[in-house]
Amino acid sequence: xxxxxxxxxxxxPQEGVSSGFQYKTVPHITLKSIANNPxxxxxxxxxxxxxxxxxxxxxxxxxxxxxxxxSRVRVTGPFTVEAVPAPIVKxxxxxxxxxxxxxxxxxxxxxxxxxxxxxxxxxxxxxxxxKNGQYILFSRVExxxxxxxxxxxxxxxxxxxxxxxxxxxxxxxxxxMRVVISFGPEHAPIEQRQVTQAIEEAQTLVPKPKLIIFAAxxxxxxxxxxxxxxxxxxxxxxxxxxxxxxxxxxxxxxxSSNDSFWLMGQPDVALRRINRGEDAGKWEVEVxxxxxxxxxTGNIESGSVEKIAVWMLDTDYxxxxxxxxxxxxxxxGEKDAWSRLARNLKAEIDEDLIESYQGTVSLRFEIGxxxxxxxxxxxxxxxxxxxxxxLTP
Numbered sequence: 001x002x003x004x005x006x007x008x009x010x011x012x013p014q015e016g017v018s019s020g021f022q023y024k025t026v027p028h029i030t031l032k033s034i035a036n037n038p039x040x041x042x043x044x045x046x047x048x049x050x051x052x053x054x055x056x057x058x059x060x061x062x063x064x065x066x067x068x069x070x071s072r073v074r075v076t077g078p079f080t081v082e083a084v085p086a087p088i089v090k091x092x093x094x095x096x097x098x099x100x101x102x103x104x105x106x107x108x109x110x111x112x113x114x115x116x117x118x119x120x121x122x123x124x125x126x127x128x129x130x131k132n133g134q135y136i137l138f139s140r141v142e143x144x145x146x147x148x149x150x151x152x153x154x155x156x157x158x159x160x161x162x163x164x165x166x167x168x169x170x171x172x173x174x175x176x177m178r179v180v181i182s183f184g185p186e187h188a189p190i191e192q193r194q195v196t197q198a199i200e201e202a203q204t205l206v207p208k209p210k211l212i213i214f215a216a217x218x219x220x221x222x223x224x225x226x227x228x229x230x231x232x233x234x235x236x237x238x239x240x241x242x243x244x245x246x247x248x249x250x251x252x253x254x255x256s257s258n259d260s261f262w263l264m265g266q267p268d269v270a271l272r273r274i275n276r277g278e279d280a281g282k283w284e285v286e287v288x289x290x291x292x293x294x295x296x297t298g299n300i301e302s303g304s305v306e307k308i309a310v311w312m313l314d315t316d317y318x319x320x321x322x323x324x325x326x327x328x329x330x331x332x333g334e335k336d337a338w339s340r341l342a343r344n345l346k347a348e349i350d351e352d353l354i355e356s357y358q359g360t361v362s363l364r365f366e367i368g369x370x371x372x373x374x375x376x377x378x379x380x381x382x383x384x385x386x387x388x389x390x391l392t393p
Contacts, residue, residue: 007072021066025059116143116183119215119246120152123181128213128240128261131303134295136179136211136263144180149198152181156211177210184216186247192222199230199237208235215240215261217247221322221374221386228266228387236300238293239264241383265290267377267387268302274364283391285362285375287311287328290385305330305360311377316368317388322376325365328357331380367391 012019120141127137137157144153156177182198184190195214202212212235214227219239227237241262268288274280289303309331312324356363375387 003075005074007069007074008066009069024062024065024067026062027059115186116151119183119242120181122246122260123152123154123215126258126260128263129259130263130295131265131292136295138179139176141181147201149182149194150180150201150212151183154179154181178207179211179213180205180209181213181215184214184218184242186217189218189220190214190216190223191220192226195223195226199232202235210235212237213240214238215242217242217244219264219386221317221388222319224386225388236293236298239385262381262383263293264383264385265292265303265377265379266300267291267375267385269375269387269389271373271389271391279364282364282366283315283373284364285313285373285389287360287375287377290377290379307331307380308360309378309380309382311360311375313362314374314376315365316370317372317374318370319372322374322386324376326357326362328359328362330358330360 009022010017010019011022120143124138124141127135129135138154139157141152141154144150156179158176180202182190182194184194198212198214202209214223214237216239219227224239227239230237241264243260243262246260268291270286270288272284272286274282274284287305287308289305289308291300292303293299294301309329311328311330312322313326313328314323315325317323371391373389373391375389376384377387378384
């Protein structure tokens with residue numbers, strides 16, 4: 001987030017990056033163009049070749065050389081703006097009757113697929129990694145027939161998952177636990193509708209599962225919120241981040257880590273209204289850490305802020321795109337993050353602000369149009385989690 005890059009000239013500045021860039025062009029000269037263009041031939045006779053070529057020759061665009069706007073600097077990094085897919089409606093005159101687009105056939109809505117078979121095999125092979133080297137390992141992972149939104153039925157290994165020491169009816173039992181898994185789409189976030197439908201399907205299962213795991217490459221913010229906030233006595237809902245390398249076979253074979261699924265924590269965040277002083281009426285957010293699922297106890301436990309690499313705050317979340325208006329690096333040293341950015345930009349450093357942006361308490365802000373804030377936390381493993389809070393004035 002604090003790295004600097006060149007800023008490129010936009011083709012249509014009012015449309016943003018989606019309009020593309022302006023690129024360097026060079027004359028495209030061939031013997032044919034010289035033979036067919038008398039102005040170029042005449043220019044060659046008068047030793048005015050360069051002017052004639054520039055004026056009359058076809059221009060070739062160099063798409064690997066966008067023009068740089070030296071009056072600006074682009075500040076970015078691996079964490080920028082994220083958005084859930086938005087539907088795009090094409091004008092009727094662009095739609096062809098005989099070329100109707102194929103309906104979305106994402107994994108979540110088509111039942112059994114080859115990809116799901118691969119993911120089940122990977123889940124059985126590697127398990128799901130938790131915090132501090134903990135794992136949820138499985139003795140079996142199989143297709144779950146008769147359901148549309150739940151895609152796998154699994155059973156944990158009792159010797160590897162201490163959470164199987166479940167206290168029931170006054171006794172302690174060490175036994176496997178039933179787990180059901182809902183996989184997200186391959187090229188889109190898992191959506192709120194899938195979460196709702198998967199939970200409803202799980203409620204019809206006998207015996208009742210102890211864990212419902214939603215495994216996806218990306219999570220829609222509202223879907224993640226539903227998973228974190230659903231209260232079902234006796235059943236725990238968890239999010240598992242799928243390794244992006246699994247989308248590409250070559251990367252999957254070459255990756256250094258064997259971990260394909262990672263448990264995601266739930267952000268432990270407080271939103272406070274300021275009632276006194278010059279900032280009365282404003283708000284602030286404090287991050288306490290992650291709430292993690294402890295595979296040894298089977299409980300959700302609070303974590304500390306020690307493992308938070310970066311957290312971002314959108315003070316006016318619109319429900320579609322996360323726009324970080326404040327970014328903090330609690331693990332950054334004196335020479336890292338915003339301090340390094342200030343040096344790179346040769347800017348004057350406000351030491352008080354630099355210190356604030358290394359903490360876990362936000363700068364104070366006013367309530368926005370949408371009356372919601374979104375807090376995104378990334379831990380030291382690179383695992384992300386999002387918390388959405390509605391403001392109540």
